[in-house]
Amino acid sequence: xxxxxxxxxxxxxxxxxxxxxxxxxxxxxxxxxxxxxxxxxxxxxxxxxxxxxxxxxxxxxxxxxxxxxxxxxxxxxxxxxxxxxxxxxxxxxxxxxxxxxxxxxxxxxxxxxxxxxxxxxxxxxxxxxxxxxxxxxxxxxxxxxxxxxxxxxxxxxxxxxxxxxxxxxxxxxxxxxxxxxxxxxxxxxxxxxxxxxxxxxxxxxxxxxxxxxxxxxxxxxxxxxxxxxxxxxxxxxxxxxxxxxxxxxxxxxxxxxxxxxxxxxxxxxxxxxxxxxxxxxxxxxxxxxxxxxxxxxxxxxxxxxxxxxxxxxxxxxxxxxxxxxxxxxxxxxxxxxxxxxxxxxxxxxxxxxxxxxxxxxxxxxxxxxxxxxxxxxxxxxxxxxxxxxxxxxxxxxxxxxxxxxxxxxxxxxxxxxxxxxxxxxxxxxxxxxxxxxxxxxxxxxxxxxxxxxxxxxxxxxxxxxxxxxxxxxxxxxxxxxxxxxxxxxxxxxxxxxxxxxxxxx
Numbered sequence: 001x002x003x004x005x006x007x008x009x010x011x012x013x014x015x016x017x018x019x020x021x022x023x024x025x026x027x028x029x030x031x032x033x034x035x036x037x038x039x040x041x042x043x044x045x046x047x048x049x050x051x052x053x054x055x056x057x058x059x060x061x062x063x064x065x066x067x068x069x070x071x072x073x074x075x076x077x078x079x080x081x082x083x084x085x086x087x088x089x090x091x092x093x094x095x096x097x098x099x100x101x102x103x104x105x106x107x108x109x110x111x112x113x114x115x116x117x118x119x120x121x122x123x124x125x126x127x128x129x130x131x132x133x134x135x136x137x138x139x140x141x142x143x144x145x146x147x148x149x150x151x152x153x154x155x156x157x158x159x160x161x162x163x164x165x166x167x168x169x170x171x172x173x174x175x176x177x178x179x180x181x182x183x184x185x186x187x188x189x190x191x192x193x194x195x196x197x198x199x200x201x202x203x204x205x206x207x208x209x210x211x212x213x214x215x216x217x218x219x220x221x222x223x224x225x226x227x228x229x230x231x232x233x234x235x236x237x238x239x240x241x242x243x244x245x246x247x248x249x250x251x252x253x254x255x256x257x258x259x260x261x262x263x264x265x266x267x268x269x270x271x272x273x274x275x276x277x278x279x280x281x282x283x284x285x286x287x288x289x290x291x292x293x294x295x296x297x298x299x300x301x302x303x304x305x306x307x308x309x310x311x312x313x314x315x316x317x318x319x320x321x322x323x324x325x326x327x328x329x330x331x332x333x334x335x336x337x338x339x340x341x342x343x344x345x346x347x348x349x350x351x352x353x354x355x356x357x358x359x360x361x362x363x364x365x366x367x368x369x370x371x372x373x374x375x376x377x378x379x380x381x382x383x384x385x386x387x388x389x390x391x392x393x394x395x396x397x398x399x400x401x402x403x404x405x406x407x408x409x410x411x412x413x414x415x416x417x418x419x420x421x422x423x424x425x426x427x428x429x430x431x432x433x434x435x436x437x438x439x440x441x442x443x444x445x446x447x448x449x450x451x452x453x454x455x456x457x458x459x460x461x462x463x464x465x466x467x468x469x470x471x472x473x474x475x476x477x478x479x480x481x482x483x484x485x486x487x488x489x490x491x492x493x494x495x496x497x498x499x500x501x502x503x504x505x
Contacts, residue, residue, distance in 0.1 A: 033058055033260075034494060035280050035289035037268045037304065040068020041480050042461040043295030044251040045101055045487025047260070052104065053495055057260035058287055059252070060280065062267035062300075066248035069297060069438060070480055079429025080336045081380045083242040087334045087435050088363055088385040090205070090348075093235035094226040095481040097488065098247070105250035112241045114347060114368055118142065118227075118234040120198055122350050123417045128198065135231040153191045160190070160199075164224050180444025183207075186216035201350055201360060204389045207442040207477040208330045215444045218477050238347060240368045247484075271308050277457050291494045295461040295487060298324045298440060305453075316454035323449050327464065332438035333391040335359075335406050338381045338429035343367075345417055351386075357409035358394045358402070359386040381428065386410070395434045403430040439478035440464050448475060451490045457497065461490035 032055070036047045039061030047057045065071050073084045091098065091113065099109050118130040118138075126148035131141040139161055143154050183203045187195060200211040206222050207214045226234050239246055252262040263282075270281040277290035294301050302324035305317050344364035351359045365383045386406050388394045394402055404427075411425040418424075440446070448466040451459050463482035467475035468489070476482035 032056065032498075033287075033289045034291045034293065035060065035278060035287060036293045036295055037271075037280070038068060038293075038295035038297075038300075038461075039063075039066040039248060039252070039262065039264065040295060040297075040462075040483065041070055041098075041247060042463060042483040042487040042490075043068070043293065044248045044255075045484040046293045046295060046459075046461050046491040047255050047262075047487075048101060048105060048251040049488050049491035050494070051255045051258040051260055053491070054258075055495075055498075057255050057258070058280075058289060059255065059260070059262040060266045060268050060282065060287075061262070061264045062296075064265050065244050066252060066262070066264060067244040068248075068483075069435060070243045070483075071248070072242040072244040073433065077336070077429065077431040079338050079381075080383055080431040081338075082365065082383060083245075084336055084431060084433075085239075085243045085334075086433055087332050087438065088361075088387045089239060089243060089480065090361075091237040091239070091480060092222075092226045092233065093237060094222075094229065094233040095237070095479075095484075096233075098481050098484045101484050101488070102247050102250070105247055105254050107247060107250045109237075112239065112246055113237040114240055116236045116238065116347060118236060119346075120201070120350050121346060122148075122197065122352070123414045124148075125416070126193075126197060130231070130234055133231065135229065135234075138231045138234065139227065149193070150191075153194050156191050156194055157198075160187070161227065164220060165228055167224065181216040182444060183211040183214040183216045183219050186220075187211070197350070197352075201353075204360065205387075206479070208332060208389045208439040209442045209477075210390050213441060213443050215442050215446065217444070218442050218475060221476060222479075238363065238368060268304070271304060273308070273310050291457045291459075291498065293459050293461050293487075293490050293494065295490070297437065298327045298329075298462065298464050299437065301460065301462065310455060313455045320449045320453040320460065323447050324464070326447065327440040328443075329437045330389075330439055330441050331391045331395040331434060331436045333388040333394045333402070333435075334433045335386045335388075335403055336431040336433070337384050337386065337403070337407065337410075337424075339384050339424060340381050340428060342382060342384075342418065342420060342423065344384070344414075349414075351409065351413055353388075355393060356405060357413070358388050358391070359406045359409050360389060361387045362410065363387075384410075391434075395436060399430075399432045399434075403427065403432060442477045451486060451493050457494070459490035459493045461487045465489075 034050050034055050034057050036043045036059045039059050047059050051057045065074050071086055073086050102109050121127040128142055128146045130138040133141050143157055187199050203211045203214050203219050255262055266282045268280050268282055272279045278292045280287045294304055302321045306321040308317050347367035348363040350361055353360045363385045407425050411421050414421040450466045453460055463478040465486045
């Protein structure tokens, strides 16, 4: 049994943890350079945008691997084969911005992602799956071909989709008359089966927040973007490659090729205002930059903002830091299980979750191979990943007990599908990863900072930033798409400022 707690690395240790990932001969260039603190998806999106706009970019990442809270785990497990991530992720076809950035970084999404039609399937035969028909007929077909749903449930499903299409969030009021509504309140009149087997599992997977706490407006934003646009937007995209390779490392190569640097194991410990921008200090070096993107997780961003001393914008820095400090966080736990030669009948299945059986989704990693029908490598057992979002209770359990409960859950719930399901209860090797600060809790009324916090030559980027003011449907939850959109928005903000400065110079 392995237990990995992926809370942020200690800054001093991180500087010694690894050599730079990539470096350019022009690393010392300070004139007109842009610094990016954080090599996650938001930071690498910002850095790629700036590098491809002709700017020299210097990226500083404290961890030894790029990707932030969606990355490859550096450690290996002797009984659980393959490159493992710090959490099993599933993207949506609606993540158009992320997919476009992957292409710009030189990654072929068709090779890197397994594209599946929208689906929610359980081992007992209950299933919703969208046929490959043009929108909106794919949703009509999903309702007509659903298994395990009665006519009243199909009618209720159609009603929610119609409400989403109307796009009206007026009257978004909670039970106490306050602005902001939870997902549970919004869907409180739904048939219980649809609540427990469709909407609430989708909510916790998308927002990492239980339906009783989750912001209904943000959930509706995700549903509208994925269900009500092109049919391909509703597709589910499962990474075939590890998350660092999927975009951050490819972006790093493009940044270096453009004359920048990307340093891992390099925690920025101090930021000082300078006559020409900012001076960044790590344990090993200093870097002068003219503009700066802070693209770390919320707590680290708050710490960095709070320590900056600025002659005329102290209040804006402290206000942004206070907003980020107020975020509450929710964990995600992923269990990678050695399952011998067992295979699922489809790439992933939904599970009925409870305290005694906490798993929510199970993925068959053999199905993510470029040739899923090829025989397994000699001596390499198959691996399944089981995801538990909003995992406060699961993260508090001893890892051995958590793995025992999940294996027992799989053995019981998959019995209708797999004759050998009972073997799943046997421990063959488990790699348990608890990302304790995986995302912020996406609750109604949450104050979120923008990319522009009112400080010249500085932008904030992360999946936690607010949506632009002209977006009537509000912000995204803490997803990869939210991160890349925010990174690009931060880069655009600095580029506009850069152009204005050049025009008046």
